[in-house]
Amino acid sequence: MRIRPVWLAYAAIALILAVPVAASLFAWSGLYDVAASRGHWWITDKFLRFGMENSVRARAPDVQPPPLDDHNLIRLGAGHFHSGCAYCHGAPGIAMSPISQHMLPAPPDLKDRVGAWTDQELFWLVKHGLKYAGMPAWPAQQRDDEVWTLVAFLRRLPSLDVAGYRNLALGGLRLDPPTGRELAMQESAADAAGACARCHGAEDRMPASTLVPRLHGQPAEALLAALGAYANGARYSGIMQPIATALTPEARKALADYYAGLCPSIAPASGEAEPVHIERGHRLIMEGDTDTQIPACSGCHGANALPIYPRLAGQSASYIANQLRLWQRGARGHTETDAIMSAIAARLSEDQINEVAAYYAMQPVEAAAASQPVKKAGAP
Amino acid sequence: MMPALARLRPLAVPILLGGCSGAQSVLSPMGPDAQRILQLGALMVIGAMAILTIVCIATWIAMRGPGAARARLAGDGAIITGGIAFPVVTLTALLAYGLWVMRANIAPAAPPSRLRVEVSGELWWWRIAYRDGLGNRIAGANEIRIPVGREVAFILTSPDVIHSFWVPALGGKLDMIPGRTNTLRLKADAPGIYRGQCAEYCGGAHARMALEVVAMPEAEFGAWLSRSRDSAPEPADDMARRGRTLFLAAGCGACHAIRGTSIGAIGPDLTDIGARRSIAAASLANSPEHLAAFIADSQHFKPGNRMPPFRIFKPDELSAIAAYLTGLK
Numbered sequence: 001m002r003i004r005p006v007w008l009a010y011a012a013i014a015l016i017l018a019v020p021v022a023a024s025l026f027a028w029s030g031l032y033d034v035a036a037s038r039g040h041w042w043i044t045d046k047f048l049r050f051g052m053e054n055s056v057r058a059r060a061p062d063v064q065p066p067p068l069d070d071h072n073l074i075r076l077g078a079g080h081f082h083s084g085c086a087y088c089h090g091a092p093g094i095a096m097s098p099i100s101q102h103m104l105p106a107p108p109d110l111k112d113r114v115g116a117w118t119d120q121e122l123f124w125l126v127k128h129g130l131k132y133a134g135m136p137a138w139p140a141q142q143r144d145d146e147v148w149t150l151v152a153f154l155r156r157l158p159s160l161d162v163a164g165y166r167n168l169a170l171g172g173l174r175l176d177p178p179t180g181r182e183l184a185m186q187e188s189a190a191d192a193a194g195a196c197a198r199c200h201g202a203e204d205r206m207p208a209s210t211l212v213p214r215l216h217g218q219p220a221e222a223l224l225a226a227l228g229a230y231a232n233g234a235r236y237s238g239i240m241q242p243i244a245t246a247l248t249p250e251a252r253k254a255l256a257d258y259y260a261g262l263c264p265s266i267a268p269a270s271g272e273a274e275p276v277h278i279e280r281g282h283r284l285i286m287e288g289d290t291d292t293q294i295p296a297c298s299g300c301h302g303a304n305a306l307p308i309y310p311r312l313a314g315q316s317a318s319y320i321a322n323q324l325r326l327w328q329r330g331a332r333g334h335t336e337t338d339a340i341m342s343a344i345a346a347r348l349s350e351d352q353i354n355e356v357a358a359y360y361a362m363q364p365v366e367a368a369a370a371s372q373p374v375k376k377a378g379a380p
Numbered sequence: 381m382m383p384a385l386a387r388l389r390p391l392a393v394p395i396l397l398g399g400c401s402g403a404q405s406v407l408s409p410m411g412p413d414a415q416r417i418l419q420l421g422a423l424m425v426i427g428a429m430a431i432l433t434i435v436c437i438a439t440w441i442a443m444r445g446p447g448a449a450r451a452r453l454a455g456d457g458a459i460i461t462g463g464i465a466f467p468v469v470t471l472t473a474l475l476a477y478g479l480w481v482m483r484a485n486i487a488p489a490a491p492p493s494r495l496r497v498e499v500s501g502e503l504w505w506w507r508i509a510y511r512d513g514l515g516n517r518i519a520g521a522n523e524i525r526i527p528v529g530r531e532v533a534f535i536l537t538s539p540d541v542i543h544s545f546w547v548p549a550l551g552g553k554l555d556m557i558p559g560r561t562n563t564l565r566l567k568a569d570a571p572g573i574y575r576g577q578c579a580e581y582c583g584g585a586h587a588r589m590a591l592e593v594v595a596m597p598e599a600e601f602g603a604w605l606s607r608s609r610d611s612a613p614e615p616a617d618d619m620a621r622r623g624r625t626l627f628l629a630a631g632c633g634a635c636h637a638i639r640g641t642s643i644g645a646i647g648p649d650l651t652d653i654g655a656r657r658s659i660a661a662a663s664l665a666n667s668p669e670h671l672a673a674f675i676a677d678s679q680h681f682k683p684g685n686r687m688p689p690f691r692i693f694k695p696d697e698l699s700a701i702a703a704y705l706t707g708l709k
Contacts, residue, residue: 288634290645291539293686299634299644306629308692336691343688 036104045105052130059128060120066145068119068152072318075168075209077153079199080146080239082169085110088134091169093162103134111158122151140236142331145322147238149211171198171208196243196255203262210318217365219307220260225335227252235333264314264365273317273358277351281359284352294347297356300340308337314365320357324348403592404575406548410595411567413485413551420481424474431470438462485552485565497524498535501543501556501578504589504685505648505661510605518608519637521648523656524593527601528571534564544580547593553579568595575662584684590662611640612651612708623704626697630690638708647687655709668706672698 026032040048066073081091088107090096100107114122127147129137138147153168160168197205199212207214215223229235230244231252244252273281288296299305301312312320326332327345348356402408409415441449452458500507508520526532536545538556545564546553549572554564568574578589596604615621624641627633633642639651653659656666660681664670673680676698678687693701 288644288646293646295631295634295644295646300631304629305631306626306692309631336689339691340688343686 036102039104048132052133056117056121056124060118060124063120063123065119065123065151066148068148068155070152072209072211073149073152074156075171076146076199076211076239077149077151078156078165078168079171079208080150081153081157082198084239084242085150086169091157092160092165094165105133107134110154111160114154114157119151119155122154123147126150126154139238139241142236142329143238143326144331145211145326169198171201171205196259200259202259206264207316210316211322212316213310213319214264214315214365215259216262216264218260218310220256221307222310223256223259224252225308225337227256229333229335234335235338236331273354277355278359278362280352281355281357284356285359292347294352295344297360311365312360313363315360317354317357317361320360321353324353324357402575403573404548404577408549410572410574411550411569413566414549416481416484417552420478423477427470427474495527495530496533496535497526498537499524499545499556501536501538501540501545501582501589503540503583504578504585504682506589506591507648510608512605516609518605519639519649520608520652521650522591522658522661524591525601525604526566526568526593526595527598528568528595529598531565531567534566536562536564541582542580543578543582543589545576546579547574547576547591549574550576550593555580568593571595571597573657585682588661588663588682592657592662594657608652612638615704616707617703619700620704620707623700623702626693626701627704630692632701635687650705651708653708654706666706668699668702671702671705675701 039045068074085091086094087097088100088103089110092111096107096109117125123144125135127138127141127144129135140146156168196202196215199208200215201207202216206216226235227244227247228249230237230240231247233241235241247255284294285297285301288294288299297312300309303311305311323332324345327338327342328348330342332338332342345353406414406418406421409418438453442453445453495513496511498507498509498511506522506524508522508524510516510518510520512518534545534554536554536556537560538558540558542558543556544553545556547566550566550568551564554562556562572595574593574595576591576593578586582589615624627638628642633644635644635646637643637645637649637651639649653666653671658664659666659670660674660678664674664681672695675690676693677689677691678685679689
């Protein structure tokens, strides 16, 4: 009997229909065991890992990383790793949580793994996370600059001992060990995991990284607005958003008041920039530039400005420049103040950004920010 | 198809007639320059209608006329007369007449008039500065005051793109071209408010780039000008004082000058904003409500303009700033 082509076509169609039907039946039957306790078959595990590794290699971006041996990147990355990653992945001196160890797959100890990936692949992994593995994506997809700080830390991780890790992640912060009563009664016994001071400093200590802003003496209203914006996602940051979200409104208010009340006694940064650049930055800050429609920075960031605006004197140059670049890329946020600054930052050249940042970094901190805000002046 | 058009017909009449009178019309000239342009324009329209009538008659003759007339139309004589001689004579005469009528505009500038008004077209508003001949420079924006019966030189420039300055009731239009300075001399014959419009497409909010020329009797104008050299008045009450504090603390003064208070030179000068009839380059009536709404979200009224939205203000703060600005007159 001759096989007619039309039969072949029917058979192909039947097969194509049968595959999803069979798959649906399989899923419907409940035969497949989704239990994390059972693990994968050897072949399934190999297949998934093979697919994952190839996917990461294919998708890692072809970009030049920032200098990953920069201490400021490593320090900030360490601070975030401690509160965001160490719970699952462990860290020197911190055991992996038994709970996370019963995920499938169990989160690996990263010091053994990071060597297998290039910088760009690590960046992609941290930014996008992994499907089916419980590895979350970076909460603020706009903030590639934050992701790189973590990559910088991961490169350092394999060579860290316990003391080295604590020094990086906690910034030398020493808290008295909690008493038995405190441990028993407090809701959270995390040892400074959420402490702002780890990255931002407090009392007499200044921020641990130049990428982190100095909060001492900033107007409370500006600090409170920033925490609120992080908490509701209006300001983008994978590092600050989880922290701010975990704070109650009362806690945010208390923190804002605390930092606003600190009187910073820091020596202004010594100038690395050339005097001519500093002078240009100074002129732009005081006078603006009418030709390119840049208003004077001092109009909003001087001592008498609204308390919703931060004070910039004595702020780190890297931080100021990074924020201005974030506005230019539309990556800082969409708050009321972002709407103002993004319009202005868009008109700044890269040189102007660096000059303005360098000048502000060298200024002594004005004590005025801590004094009573002018906002309610004229009101009864 | 006809019903749709028929429905639109009632709309057409007011739209067409609206152009015939009012503050922004070439058909109601209020100055010698506009008068001359209307005279020349009227002659050209009448002449063109006469020529069109002749052409129509000739066409009719060519198709339906008696044989002798058709033969004459087809002859060399008709072509030479109607196709060469007539246009040469007519256009030459028109050119001569046009040059003669407009000679005042073409002639080299008379001794510089005492009052010069510098107008710079910007995206999308008008930066104004009065030069009173005594070395004073008085800044303004979007509303130009001139004395009646005196020729005023408008010095036209642009820092960004090509704009065109046109106040139809007073005279012709003249482009404002980056890198060039054009001078337009206008005179208003009667007091009044004459609206002008940017007449060269200059970007998104081009249609919202209008201005008003307020022609005032000479004595009134002189008094206004000498008053304008002073600093802006002090806020009159607590609310306005609070408005000024907010204006300065929020950084408004980094872009907007108020004489004696702030020196920003990026946006419009606000020294006498309370006295202006409109805001946002004659696109919104001047009222505290409009001022407050424009401050909070100017992009809504003029998409793409340079002023960021100031949503940081609470309603009472906006009211205070609006009260302060309204008091600046």
